[in-house]
Amino acid sequence: MSSVPEQAFEALLAEDRLFPPGEALRGQANVSDAGVYARAAADPEAFWAEAARELHWFRGWDRVLDWTPPHARWFVGGQLNAAYNCLDRHLSSARRNKAALIWEGEPGDERVLTYWDLHREVSKFGNVLKGLGVVKGDRVAIYLPMIPEAVIAMLACARIGAAHSVVFGGFSAESLRDRINDAQAKVLVTADGGYRRGRVVHLKAAVDEAVKDTPSIRHVVVVRRGGGLEVPASATDGRDHWYDDLMRQASADCPAEPMDAEDLLYILYTSGTTGKPKGVVHTTGGYLTQVQATARWVFDLKENDVYWCTADVGWVTGHSYIVYGPLANGATVFMYEGAPDWPHRGRFWELIQKYGVTILYTAPTAIRAFMRWGPSWPDQFDLSSLRLLGSVGEPINPEAWMWYAEHIGHGRCPVVDTWWQTETGGIMISPLPGITSTKPGSATRPLPGITASVLNGEGSDVRAGFLAIPKPWPGMLRTIWGDDERYRQTYWSKWPNVYFPGDGAKIDDDGYLWLLGRVDDVLNVAGHRIGTMEVESALVDHPAVAEAAVVGKADEIKGQAIAAFVTVKEGILITDALKAELRQHVADKIGAIARPDAILFAADLPKTRSGKIMRRLLRDIAEGRAMGDTTTLADPAVVARLKTEYEGKES
Ligand code: 7RM
Numbered sequence: 164m165s166s167v168p169e170q171a172f173e174a175l176l177a178e179d180r181l182f183p184p185g186e187a188l189r190g191q192a193n194v195s196d197a198g199v200y201a202r203a204a205a206d207p208e209a210f211w212a213e214a215a216r217e218l219h220w221f222r223g224w225d226r227v228l229d230w231t232p233p234h235a236r237w238f239v240g241g242q243l244n245a246a247y248n249c250l251d252r253h254l255s256s257a258r259r260n261k262a263a264l265i266w267e268g269e270p271g272d273e274r275v276l277t278y279w280d281l282h283r284e285v286s287k288f289g290n291v292l293k294g295l296g297v298v299k300g301d302r303v304a305i306y307l308p309m310i311p312e313a314v315i316a317m318l319a320c321a322r323i324g325a326a327h328s329v330v331f332g333g334f335s336a337e338s339l340r341d342r343i344n345d346a347q348a349k350v351l352v353t354a355d356g357g358y359r360r361g362r363v364v365h366l367k368a369a370v371d372e373a374v375k376d377t378p379s380i381r382h383v384v385v386v387r388r389g390g391g392l393e394v395p396a397s398a399t400d401g402r403d404h405w406y407d408d409l410m411r412q413a414s415a416d417c418p419a420e421p422m423d424a425e426d427l428l429y430i431l432y433t434s435g436t437t438g439k440p441k442g443v444v445h446t447t448g449g450y451l452t453q454v455q456a457t458a459r460w461v462f463d464l465k466e467n468d469v470y471w472c473t474a475d476v477g478w479v480t481g482h483s484y485i486v487y488g489p490l491a492n493g494a495t496v497f498m499y500e501g502a503p504d505w506p507h508r509g510r511f512w513e514l515i516q517k518y519g520v521t522i523l524y525t526a527p528t529a530i531r532a533f534m535r536w537g538p539s540w541p542d543q544f545d546l547s548s549l550r551l552l553g554s555v556g557e558p559i560n561p562e563a564w565m566w567y568a569e570h571i572g573h574g575r576c577p578v579v580d581t582w583w584q585t586e587t588g589g590i591m592i593s594p595l596p597g598i599t600s601t602k603p604g605s606a607t608r609p610l611p612g613i614t615a616s617v618l619n620g621e622g623s624d625v626r627a628g629f630l631a632i633p634k635p636w637p638g639m640l641r642t643i644w645g646d647d648e649r650y651r652q653t654y655w656s657k658w659p660n661v662y663f664p665g666d667g668a669k670i671d672d673d674g675y676l677w678l679l680g681r682v683d684d685v686l687n688v689a690g691h692r693i694g695t696m697e698v699e700s701a702l703v704d705h706p707a708v709a710e711a712a713v714v715g716k717a718d719e720i721k722g723q724a725i726a727a728f729v730t731v732k733e734g735i736l737i738t739d740a741l742k743a744e745l746r747q748h749v750a751d752k753i754g755a756i757a758r759p760d761a762i763l764f765a766a767d768l769p770k771t772r773s774g775k776i777m778r779r780l781l782r783d784i785a786e787g788r789a790m791g792d793t794t795t796l797a798d799p800a801v802v803a804r805l806k807t808e809y810e811g812k813e814s
Pocket of ligand 1: 582679687
């Protein structure tokens, strides 16, 4: 749990600022009655059933919950369709001509899709997928930039009962290939390119590389977005198709497939403690219930809001809080393709002013960057439309929380720090803006209907230990795709029938939770989960490398940065060029987000007598701390040597 050092944590607990809900929300929020917590706790199943009734069901459920640990089934026997709930349901009211999606591309191009428009596009693309042979239960891989077609493709899958597997556009060809093969996807939806900081990212080039070795892929659909694609997509033997060619011929009549509550909605890969990412499985009824409800409760979504979640749809935050949660609520979602500092550092504030954004949901890493750039950027724009601010992805330090509240919220906007994971599907721990008094740096309490405690390894309640979720919840992952044993091992083997999220936590005298970061070998770099093993495997894959150990190093902006300790093979010359080559090699293997910030060549790595690399010591070295206990080391001289080396030539 290296994102919040212990000293900083003591300061956190001394944090006694308390911010009660503001005037504007008291009594006016979607959830205003504090009695909701007790009601939910008294009968969680009845509580979640009430939330599920906000959705449209083709057939009602027979049982709310079937809990056979560690497997839960929610709304057993019920039938619904996620795309129907996000689109069709809104067409019978005034919402049908309301903006569902307001989009701006990085170069400044604009598009608005009303609910009716989005329904039409999704229906057409549903028919396109069917035309390419996709049937209910198939998997479709999506590798797209932040353009409306990403949302269209996801909802089209949901509409016809296919599962999507969205792969973040920043991942490499190899990462894409592995995810396609694990899910056995039949169709891949991509674009020729996207824009990032003024440059075209050539997604199709990565796709061409990936699909050389993905036997399950029958068709590749290419959205025309960036220029610069030399080979016409149709050149590859009937495999590639332009999106707009297919859409021109597609009918807009595509009935939503009735899905079982427990039918697969999507797979999303996330890093774990081994080199192989886990395919987190989400099903339809429970997931949609939780994201619809939590979007309404936590963001207090109202009919006239313009809601902006700055995540990429390639991450779970994009799935749950750009697509399914807000659209199931009939909200207007603003979506932006580009980076916050291009063409200038006021870009986000300019967009908020331009579109009258009322709710902003972003990550601490972004907030810390804004802090560093200074308040003169947001101060140039009119942010008075904002009424609520959210944070997600990693612990938010009180300074960043306060800066966000003051310089972006101007003291008017509640800040909701939301803790959850790819695995939880939806928000689990968060303030309710009309009820909860917030403390900067604390995600406060579990939401109504959700339980959380802080336990030690033996399963006893403690003030500081591991976060634990004792009871099943609707949006929980159902398994790991193709590996139920890993599901049991990873999440359910620490305590009997209690979910282990992998985070450290403390609980204060008021029962507020303070999340402390990961306790496993998973890093959180700028809000992105990266397994140390994945980076190590990528490094060892390079011909010059003998051994590698990767640790997180505290970073002011990114939370954690990647530090890699590397030993080279006999006869290899250690040079700056090799260092650059290794960093690039990792970026090529995994994606730029995993590029190590620092590489240190070492003669040896510190190991226990049983041969385990002692990462704790490497972290101490990387962060320049006094070293902890070294008595279990096989050769204490190794670490002393390493420390001198590292301090001499950190890069
Ligand atoms: C939504 C998301 C999950 C991990 C999780 C934590 C960390 C996320 C917070 C947080 C402290 C928060 N999904 N995390 N939100 N830590 N406070 N509000 O990020 O699967 O990509 O990551 O992120 O360590 O386990 S994720």
